[in-house]
Amino acid sequence: MADARIVFYFDCASAFSYIGFEFMEKYKALWNIDVDYRPFVLEEVMANAKNAFSPYKLPYLFQDLKRTSSITGIPFNGVPAQYPYDPIVALRTLQFIKIHNAEKMPQAMRKLWHMEYVQRKAPGSIDDVKQALKGVVDEALVDQAMAASETLETVKTNIAHIKELKGFGAPTILAYKAGSAKPQLFFGSDRFEHLAMYLDREFYPMKQLFANAKI
Numbered sequence: 001m002a003d004a005r006i007v008f009y010f011d012c013a014s015a016f017s018y019i020g021f022e023f024m025e026k027y028k029a030l031w032n033i034d035v036d037y038r039p040f041v042l043e044e045v046m047a048n049a050k051n052a053f054s055p056y057k058l059p060y061l062f063q064d065l066k067r068t069s070s071i072t073g074i075p076f077n078g079v080p081a082q083y084p085y086d087p088i089v090a091l092r093t094l095q096f097i098k099i100h101n102a103e104k105m106p107q108a109m110r111k112l113w114h115m116e117y118v119q120r121k122a123p124g125s126i127d128d129v130k131q132a133l134k135g136v137v138d139e140a141l142v143d144q145a146m147a148a149s150e151t152l153e154t155v156k157t158n159i160a161h162i163k164e165l166k167g168f169g170a171p172t173i174l175a176y177k178a179g180s181a182k183p184q185l186f187f188g189s190d191r192f193e194h195l196a197m198y199l200d201r202e203f204y205p206m207k208q209l210f211a212n213a214k215i
Contacts, residue, residue: 004199005034007174007183009162010109011042012094012123013087014170015065015079018113020189021171022074025106026209027192031201037098037105039091040158042170043084049168068189072210075118085122088155089129089146095154096145097137108136175199 008024010017021037028035046052062079069076090112098105115123115132123132126146130139145151162172165185174183175195184198196203 002176002179002181003034004031004178005036005176006195007036007038007176009038009040009158009167009170009172009174011040011087011170012090012109012112012116013084014042015061015076015117016189017042017170018117019065019068019074019076020173021106021109021113022072023189023192023206023209024171024173026204027195027201030204031199033199033201037094037109038158039094039155040162040170040172041087041091041155044159045162045167045172046169048163049166051168068206071207074210075114077118078120080116080120080122082122082124085124087124088152089126089142090123090132091155092148092151093129093133093142093145095151096141096148099150100141101137104136108133111136 006024006028008021010021024035027033065076066078068074094105094108094112097108112123112129112132115121115128121128123129126142130142133139133142165172165174167185167187169187171187171189173186173191173195175186175198176183177199186195186198193203195201
């Protein structure tokens with residue numbers, strides 16, 4: 001019987017993907033569960049779902065992120081001046097890392113988000129991504145990722161899959177119960193209590209989750 005598992009669709013240009021990732025990494029260890037991180041372009045999914053951001057909503061969302069940061073300690077200083085930006089270089093690079101050096105993917109994701117939401121610099125160019133990933137992977141890997149057609153095709157496949165699921169935002173999370181081939185879809189960085197209930201796993205309030213170094 002197949003074990004329970006999670007598929008986590010994310011976009012580097014999504015602040016809530018960043019927050020959700022930090023929660024997911026905590027629960028990945030606590031739940032001893034396999035998590036498959038899959039990059040996609042949020043803008044294309046939102047356009048397909050006719051899910052446009054309200055100008056009234058954005059300031060609230062950024063304030064909400066700051067509140068979450070203050071509770072959890074997840075670093076967040078705001079968004080880059082160039083925001084939104086084209087994330088395709090970062091996404092293709094992460095997909096290449098996933099294929100060729102998978103254990104470094106979470107560290108690489110965190111480094112890219114650190115540049116974006118702590119340094120407030122968009123990792124939109126090849127040089128930006130190389131700078132963000134310095135010390136994690138060799139600079140040449142970014143060039144290899146951009147030369148590999150399969151990285152772009154995989155991102156496109158991920159976009160198509162979310163459209164098929166009628167997804168509309170990021171992160172989009174698919175949870176599979178043990179022995180089940182049919183997943184349940186969850187949306188957002190604040191659905192981990194729902195995930196815990198669905199997978200019959202333990203849930204921790206965010207302050208407790210991030211206060212204990214052992215968790």
